[in-house]
């Protein structure tokens with residue numbers, strides 16, 4: 001089938017495009033390239049030997065989306081497009097509500113205009129907020145602590161109500177935990193603009209010599225080694241989760257599912273695993289806790305297994321080895337001139 005992938009040039013979207021094409025689907029990437037580089041499309045083509053259609057456009061442009069869906073006879077949409085920086089969402093909340101909430105609304109309206117009903121939406125474990133219990137099951141209370149997280153929850157609620165109002169829509173809401181790693185080829189990967197705010201790309205840039213050391217935010221949490229614990233999940237496992245979710249929509253109209261491994265790893269675990277994968281010491285310093293961080297969270301994975309038959313299979317070592325292959329072969333990512341190196 002032909003699938004529109006909004007944000008398909010971004011980190012998770014590009015990996016999912018590879019998975020979809022390799023499963024025999026046609027892909028239409030719809031992206032405004034505000035956080036991605038057109039080079040990724042050539043790389044997808046090198047991996048899959050198939051050229052995805054690319055439409056440069058904004059998800060807030062309802063007419064362009066409906067025209068694109070109709071022109072390419074799309075049967076489903078996977079919606080990655082959005083902004084994702086927690087810190088930026090605190091300083092620019094309206095930008096986040098406009099991109100993430102209005103963008104999703106105009107996408108769903110456009111789908112309704114042309115009668116396309118299958119939708120997979122990228123949500124985030126951030127909707128849960130501070131854990132009341134672990135592991136985080138899908139019915140854990142929702143209490144996001146940032147405007148970014150609240151935009152995800154608002155869209156989830158909007159999609160839930162749309163699904164309740166009609167049987168024309170079939171919707172899967174996927175809550176990702178901490179996506180890391182990249183395609184095993186080392187041809188596509190995560191290429192953040194500026195200083196990475198996430199741990200894995202920061203470690204990778206230290207390993208490749210772009211930054212002097214990792215700052216570990218807090219070593220006095222109530223965890224075995226004092227550093228924060230997260231559920232890191234390989235992006236190719238996430239990609240296969242999207243394919244399973246899409247297939248599942250032929251059997252069920254509405255699902256909300258976690259995509260994680262169910263295993264927590266600390267910051268020091270990740271630093272050590274990366275060091276082993278790249279064969280070098282990764283210098284680090286302990287610094288103050290980062291505002292808004294919680295000590296520990298990880299996913300309950302039973303529902304994903306029960307509904308989708310999906311489990312993450314790749315281990316921390318694969319996540320680090322694949323990231324290192326990408327980073328060492330593409331030290332400046334897709335070629336955007338790197339910012340000045342800073343700690």
Ligand code: NAD
Pocket residue numbers: 006007008009010011012013030031032033034035036057058059060079080081082083084099103122123124125176177178179
């Ligand atoms: P990304 O920034 O690499 O990809 C997002 C893509 O969407 C980019 O190519 C960007 O150019 C495009 N885009 C942004 N706003 C757009 C708009 N208005 N119109 C058209 N295109 C637009 O991010 P990612 O890490 O691949 O994340 C994909 C999705 O998954 C996002 O919705 C994000 O919130 C969600 N998510 C990400 C993580 C994570 O840690 N990476 C975790 C949970 C959820």
Ligand code: WQD
Pocket residue numbers: 084086123124125126177178179197198199200202214215216217218227228229230267290293
């Ligand atoms: C992981 C751990 C940090 C950087 C974020 C978003 C969340 C979701 C995934 C989109 C924490 C520590 C980090 C560094 C560090 N994104 N750390 N030094 O905060 O769990 O989740 O990305 O939906 O919404 O909040 O991920 O990679 O930033 O941090 O010590 O330079 O690494 O304190 O314990 P986080 P992260």
